[in-house]
Amino acid sequence: MRALSLRQPSQGDDLLTRLQQGEPAAVGELYDAHHEALRAFAQRLVGDVHAAEDLVHEVFVELPRVIGRFRGDSSLRTFLIGIAVNHARHHVRSAQRRRAAFTRLAAEPKRAVAPPDRDAENGRFLEALQRALDSLPLEQRVAFVLCEVEERSSQEVETITGTPEATVRTRLHHARKKLREQLEREGFR
């Protein structure tokens, strides 16, 4: 999918104008270009497929209202991810509560005992990772997903989150420390 940015000035300006006017077709074009990247970020951050889908929906519905804040100092994709970060709190919380509700019933085995294999091990690791991520404050979770999972630079993360680079690095440091401790506690070293 082609990435839309201000590197193509006439196309970008036209699209921006149409977005500012709230034209649904313009939002649709942007969705077609960026929905996969935005969905990937939402899924990685929220940890729940349906909550992530709701977040993606919210981002694009909100876009015409906030496009006026876009200054052109980053790509539109970065701007969309910034909107997602600002709207993520409710969705992360919903997904956490859903997971916590079923974790409370985890006294009994969830599935029949299966022979250990790579997929089962990966599944257990992902579950432990999700629990570890749930224990992080949202800001640290965002920093970890953007910096480590999506491998964005701390400068780009500064643009997305609106927080200084040094703060981003501090949050990332704390996130790594807590995640490592939590995963070690669950037996993953």
Place this chain on the structure above:
Amino acid sequence: MSERDVLRRAAKALREANPGANTGSGFTRARIMRSLHDRNRKRITRWFVLGPLAALFLGGSAWAQMTGQLPELLQHAREWVVNVYAPGEGALAVHQTGSPAHSRTSASSASPRETSSGEPPNGEAQEDEALLDAELAALDAFEEEAPEAPAVEAPAEPSAPEPSIARARPRLAPSVASDEPREAPPDPELLVFRAAHDRHFGGAAPAEAIRAYRVYLEQYPNGRFVPEARYNTALNLLRTGERARARELLEAFARGDYGGYRRERAGELLEALRAEEP
């Protein structure tokens, strides 16, 4: 594994587990378009309906003032407002149709959000929070004594009876006192539902989730998770391309057979399906 390795593994696992592709992305796009069109339509309605109404009101008031009939006009207007919005009482009544019906408050202890039925809705976020509260309260029900719940009607289906579904109060083991923590045996219905839920949310193939929800629905046709099971079955049917069956299930939600639960979402999905038809 060093710290770097375990975190690198974590990042890689999260990346690979969530590549961003989703067979439902077309429906999300349709939902977005519908939301934007609805917002534009409301904005146009405000300007083209309220504008002339305001002009009419101002013009009428000016004419009434000139002809000396303003006090009488105001009296008529006051009486009209009271008759429409508060017949016999003087408080806002059921004409406030904006609040989604939280008919799923049948799940045990209602959250503060669910009991504040007089509040107007504050977007789908509030509705989702209330629905999740209901779900969590239902899951908690086997740990606490649940209060009496209103019945939820199920839609008529050829293969299932057509009862009113009363949410069953889960039973604790006789030896467990209600104030003792977590010694009650697991609720069998919850276990069956959870098995399906884990498949649905755990990334299993849609056909597998459909089968698991069918097992739950067959074993507990009047169960307390029937709405979730049916709705999630509909979502998985969409993923497998079985649109006709999915549509049938979604229409029940859009009709309000399950109160406000997923009513709007089901409507949006049905709209999207219709839009995609040639």
